[in-house]
Amino acid sequence: MKCMMCESLSLTHICSSCQEKFLQPQIYKRNIQNTQVISFYKYKEIKKLLHTKHTDLGYHLFNILAKNSFQRFAKEFQYPYKVNSIAIDDKSNYAYSHTAILNKHLKSKNIEPLFNKLRANNTVNYSGKSKAFRLQNPRNFQLLDVNFNEVILIDDIITTGITLNEAILTLKQNGIKPLFCLTLADSSEANK
Ligand SMILES: [Zn+2]
Numbered sequence: 161m162k163c164m165m166c167e168s169l170s171l172t173h174i175c176s177s178c179q180e181k182f183l184q185p186q187i188y189k190r191n192i193q194n195t196q197v198i199s200f201y202k203y204k205e206i207k208k209l210l211h212t213k214h215t216d217l218g219y220h221l222f223n224i225l226a227k228n229s230f231q232r233f234a235k236e237f238q239y240p241y242k243v244n245s246i247a248i249d250d251k252s253n254y255a256y257s258h259t260a261i262l263n264k265h266l267k268s269k270n271i272e273p274l275f276n277k278l279r280a281n282n283t284v285n286y287s288g289k290s291k292a293f294r295l296q297n298p299r300n301f302q303l304l305d306v307n308f309n310e311v312i313l314i315d316d317i318i319t320t321g322i323t324l325n326e327a328i329l330t331l332k333q334n335g336i337k338p339l340f341c342l343t344l345a346d347s348s349e350a351n352k
Pocket residue numbers: 163164165166167168170174175176177178179
C-alpha cells in the first residue's frame with residue numbers, strides 16, 4: 161500500500177518515517193476539577209487522520225496513533241502498583257470503539273485496562289455542537305461493576321472539557337479517585 165502522508169510504498173497506512181516525523185507525541189496539559197488532563201497531539205495536527213474515525217481506515221489509523229502515544233506513555237509510566245484505566249464511550253457503535261483502542265494500548269507493567277465500565281446513558285452526538293447544547297444534554301454516566309478506588313480516565317479528544325468534567329464527577333460521586341486523564345488530541349481554541 162501507499163503511505164497516506166508521503167505516498168511512498170509502505171507496509172502500514174502511515175510509513176515509519178512519517179510516523180517518526182509527524183506523530184511524535186507531545187505533552188499538552190489542562191486541568192479539570194484538580195485532575196490533570198494530558199493530551200499527546202494538538203487536534204489540528206492530526207485532524208485529517210481523526211476524520212476517518214468511523215471508517216475501516218480509522219481502525220488502522222487509531223491503532224497507529226495509539227502505538228505512538230498511549231503505548232509509549234504506558235511504557236514510561238512508573239507507579240508503585242498496578243492501576244486500572246477506563247475509557248469514555250468504549251461501547252462500539254461502529255465496528256470498533258476508538259477509545260477502546262486507545263485504552264488497550266495502555267496495557268503495561270503498571271496499567272491494566274478495563275472495558276465497558278463507564279456507560280453513557282445519553283448517547284447524543286456532541287460533534288459540532290455548542291457548549292450550551294453540551295451542557296443541556298449531559299451524558300448521564302453510569303459506572304458498571306467496578307472494584308477499584310483510583311483509575312486513569314481515557315477519551316479521544318478534549319474540546320470544552322464538559323464530557324471529562326462529567327465523567328470525573330461521576331467517578332468522585334462513586335468514591336473513585338481519577339489519577340489523571342489521557343486524551344489523544346486537545347482541541348481547545350488554539351489547537352483547533
Ligand atoms: Zn510516509
